Amino acid sequence: MLFNSSEFFIFFAIAACGFFLFGRFQQRVALGWLVLCSLFFYGWWNPPYLLLMVASILFNYGCGWLLYRRKSKVVLFFGVGLNLVTIGYFKYYDFFLSSWHSTQGTNYNLVHIILPLGISFFTFQQIAYLVDAYVHKAGERNLIDYALFVSFFPQLIAGPIVHHQDLLPQFKEARTFRPSRAAIYTGLSIFFLGLFKKVVVADGLSPYASAVFNHADAGGAVTFFEGWGGAMAYTLQLYYDFSGYSDMAIGLGCILNIRLPLNFDSPYRATNIIDFWRCWHITLSRFLRDYLYIPLGGSRKGSKARRYGNLMITMLIGGLWHGAAWNFVFWGGLHGAYLLINHAWRNAVDPPERIVHPVCDVLKRTTYWAITFIAVVIAWVFFRALTFEGAFAVLTGMSGANGFVLPDQIISFIPTAQNWSFLSGTGTMPLLGGGTVLGVIEQVCMTGMFLAAALFTANLYQISDRRRLFFLALTFAFTIQRVFFSPAPSEFIYFQF
C-alpha cells in the first residue's frame, strides 16, 4: 500500500481512530491494534511475505530476550548471523550467484527471488537491537511493544531506520495514547508537504531522468545537455522522493503521537562530503557509524591507513545495502574515496577552524559547495544507471565529448547562439523535455525551481507554522491533482532497498 494511494487514506483513518479509541481504555490493546494494522499494511503488498516478517519479529524478540537474560556470544552471533543470512538470501542471492559464475565463466540461471519490501530496514533495526541487548542497552520484555517497534507502518518500508531507544520508550508514555488536535494538524501539514515532494516533484522529474538513463543503458549515446538534464533530474528526484517519504512517515507518526527521527537535513547545501553524509539518510549513517564503523575501530584506533580502511569498508557495505549490484558497491566506494579525500584535505590543508576573510570565506564556501555537489551528482549517475556502460555513457555525455546539441527552435531563441561553433541544432531531442520545446522549458523550470528550493529554503522542521501553512496553501491542490486525478501512482525509489 503506497502512501500516495487512495486506499492508504482510508486505511490510515481507520488505524488512527482505532488506536486512539482503544487507547482511551487499554493502552496494550491500542498498541496491539497498531501492530495488526502494521501487519495488514505490510501484507497488502504480498501476503505470503507477512510470514517472513512475523517470523523475523518472533525470532529476534526471542534472541533479544535470551541476550538480555544472559550475555551470550553464541546467541548474538546466531541471531545476527541468521538476520544476515535471511537478507543475504532474499536480497543478494542472485547477485552472489551471478558474480560467482561471472568469475568462473560458467552458465547459470538466476533464481529471481522477489525482494520482501523493507527487508533492509527491518533487518538493520533488529540487528542493532540484538547488539544492544548483548551489552544490556536494550531488552524489551513485551512482545507487542517489540513487534510495533519493528513493524510500525509509517516507517516500515522505507525508513527512517528507527533505533529501539527512539521508539520503545514512547509506547509506555501515557501522552502517546491521547489524541491531540495540534499533533494531528501539524502531522497532516507535514504529511501533505512530504506527499507533494514525492508525487509532484519527484514523480514530475522522474521521466526526464528515466529517458536519459534508459537510453544510455540500452547503449545509446548522450549529449551534453541531455546528460546533465538526466543527471540533475535524478539527483533531485531521489532527494525529493526519499525525503518526501521520510516527511510523510514523520507526519503520520506525529498524528499518532510517535516521534520518528529526522532523516534529511538539507544535504545538497553541504559544502563537503563529510557534511553531506551528516545530512543525507541520517539514520542509515548513524547505524553504519554505530554498528559497523565504530566496531571496526572507528577513527580512534589504529593508524591513519586503518582508519581510512574502516571508512572505506563502511561505505562499500553502505553501497551494497542500497542494492544487490556492483554499481551500488561502486557508488559506495566512490563516496568512500570522496570521504578519504575530504578527511585528508582537512587534516593537511584546510582545517575547519581556520579563519579567513569574510569575502574569501564566501568564495571558498561556494567553491567547496560546487565541488561537493558535482561530486554527488556524478556518484548518483552510477547509483541510477543499471549498467556501468550506461553510467559511463551518461558521464561521457556530461563531459561534452558527444557534443553540445539543442533543438533548433531553442537555439533560434538564444541571441547570438547561431554563432557558437560548439553548439549544434537538431529537430527533436526526445531525451530532453520529452522531445518538445515546451517540454524543455518545463524541465529547466522544474529542475531550477526545485534545486533552488533544496539549496535556499530551510527544511520543513526549521520553518514557522505560518510558513509551513503558506507552503501547504501553494502545494496542496497540486498534490491532490497527482494523487486522485492523474494516472496510477508510482512506487517510492527507496522501496527497492
Place this chain on the structure above:
Amino acid sequence: MESAYIQITAARRIHAVRGVSFWIAIVVSLLIYYVLFSMVLHKPQTTGQHRKLIVAKTTILDGLKEEPKLVVLAGSNGRVSHSARLIGEIINLPAVNMSVTASMSIDFQLNRIKPFLIAGDIVYMPLEYGQLARSRKTVYSGIEAPYVVAYDKTSLADFNLMRQLHAYFYFDLKFIFSALAEMALTEMGFERRVTADDFNEWGDQTGHSIEKAKPYANYINQTTVSAPKGIDTESFSAQSISEFLEWASEHGVVVVGGYPTYAEGLAITSEAVSGIELFYESRGHYFLNLENKGRYPKTHFFDTIYHLAEPYQLEHSQRVGDGLKELFGR
C-alpha cells in the same frame, strides 16, 4: 489549551498548526488552483491550436451534414498520415479529416461528430493502438480537459461530475511553466511549426515535406519500434468505441476500423489484429486489412514514427482508398 509547540522528532520541537489555519490553507490552495487554471493560465500554442483545429474541422463537417460523406477519425496519425481528400476522391464521396490528436479521448471525439452523421456515411477509424485499451482514469485525463475548461464550457457541463472534476484537476505544476511560456511566445508573435493554417479544406495536414522531415531523421532512426498491443475490450475506451458502433448501426452509419501508420520494426501480432477485426465485425461493421499493416520504412516518416511525410501520406491514402473502394464496390 494545547501546547503551541510539538515535539516532532526526538531532537526538534516545531510550532504546532491550528486546525482553523490548516483548513484555511487547504481552501486557499484549492481556490488558487481554480482561479489560476480556469481563469488566468491557458496554452494558446497547443490547446489553442486544438481549438482552432476542432472549430475548423467541425465547420467543414457541418457543411457536409446533409449528404453522405467519409469521415476520417483517429489521433494525429489520422491527421498527418491520411488524406481525406484523396480517399474521398477514390471512393467518390465528399470527405473530412476530423483527426486531431491521440491524446484526446476517443469518446469525446466520437460524441462531437455524432450530431453531423447521417445514414450512408462512412467513418474510417485508423485508431492508434493505445486508444483501444485506455482505462477510465486515462480517458478522463485526456487532453480535451484543458480545452473544455478554457474554451468549451458547454461540453464541460455535459460531462458527469467525476469527469468534470478530472477536467478541473487536469493541470499539474509543469502546466504553469509551459502555459506561461506559450502565453509569452504568443505575445511575441511566435507561431508553432505546424499551425492550424497548415491544413487543406478537407482537414488534412499538408506541407510536411521530405525536406522538412530532415531535422527529425536522426531521432526517427534512433527510435525503437515496439510491438503494438491489441484491443482490450474491457477497457473504458474500447467500450466507448463499442457504444459508438452500436449507435452507428442504429443510424445507418458504417464504421471501418483500420491500421494506424507506424514505422517498420516489431509488428503487431496476427492474434492482436484478429482481435481488433473481430471487435468491429462482431458489431456489424468492418476492418480494412492492409497488406503492409500500415507499416512503412523509417525514411517515410516526418517527425515521429507515426507521422508519414506528405508524399507517403498520399501513398498510404491511395492504399486505404483502394481498399475502401473494394470493400464497398464504389
